[in-house]
């Protein structure tokens with residue numbers, strides 16, 4: 424069996440070493456005579472797995488002690504709604520910077536709860552997003568509950584390359600598709616959240632990194648199960664957590680530490696994206712990426728061929744060559760290569776080699 428290179432945007436490729444370890448441990452975890460998925464979340468065995476995953480993630484991302492780390496069932500979209508319930512009073516203004524599809528989703532989730540103020544938007548007349556509004560042009564509210572950004576726009580391929588200074592209001596960021604892909608100064612954020620299925624492991628679990636003082640905010644009427652402070656008080660075991668996902672996330676984070684941590688992944692991610700952008704920019708216009716170079720995503724690269732016939736041919740031939748899931752999101756069309764942490768540099772090289780060969784035959 425040979426594993427293909429999987430460029431899926433999410434759920435996405437996982438490190439082969441992690442899958443092999445999970446396979447080897449599937450029937451009997453650590454001599455317990457049971458699978459990790461069959462053990463109580465309150466038992467000593469799983470509690471140790473959970474605690475190790477948190478400790479490793481704290482080490483990987485250099486998370487300061489005054490931040491809580493939560494492991495929660497549900498996706499990033501769930502957190503997009505819950506942040507308003509937990510951190511804004513009813514009808515309070517919350518500032519959103521709109522840089523692509525996921526920024527708009529985040530707004531849709533909070534409309535019932537807050538007064539959304541779009542502080543800046545880079546949406547173009549054709550509905551596309553190809554840039555990030557310069558910080559000087561943002562119109563922030565004086566009394567916003569928080570300022571929300573999308574660190575990396577998975578569909579439009581636009582990524583913040585620095586952390587904006589937003590003044591007094593805490594900065595909240597959706598890092599679903601770029602978490603732990605490079606060093607980030609967590610202390611500049613009030614809250615970071617991410618679904619795990621792009622850079623951290625399997626779908627079905629989200630990570631939330633939140634400054635502890637924010638957990639004291641009253642927020643809005645809500646059930647205890649929607650209350651981050653309650654999850655924090657119970658080490659994310661308010662109810663049965665997604666134990667299998669948490670375990671796989673832990674293996675992935677441990678693998679990342681063993682590979683050299685976020686500095687090493689920043690290096691690999693820069694190398695991979697430079698390869699693919701180099702192939703696009705060096706193709707004489709055969710391949711096209713439309714994002715402003717300064718904010719091109721290292722994680723997701725949307726690109727286009729001259730016509731749909733070539734796109735269809737590219738997709739079938741690349742798949743046959745062992746390069747999977749290169750179809751662009753329907754909102755943008757064309758092609759997209761996702762180059763998350765678990766994608767090896769060899770995968771990006773194989774894609775670039777295929778692109779050159781395809782151009783030779785069709786250009």
Ligand SMILES: *Cc1c(COP(=O)(O)O)cnc(C)c1O
Nearest residue numbers: 498499500501525577599600618
């Ligand atoms: C994938 C993604 C989401 C949605 O995640 P779900 O787990 O499907 O809810 C939100 N934001 C970003 C940036 C994403 O990439």
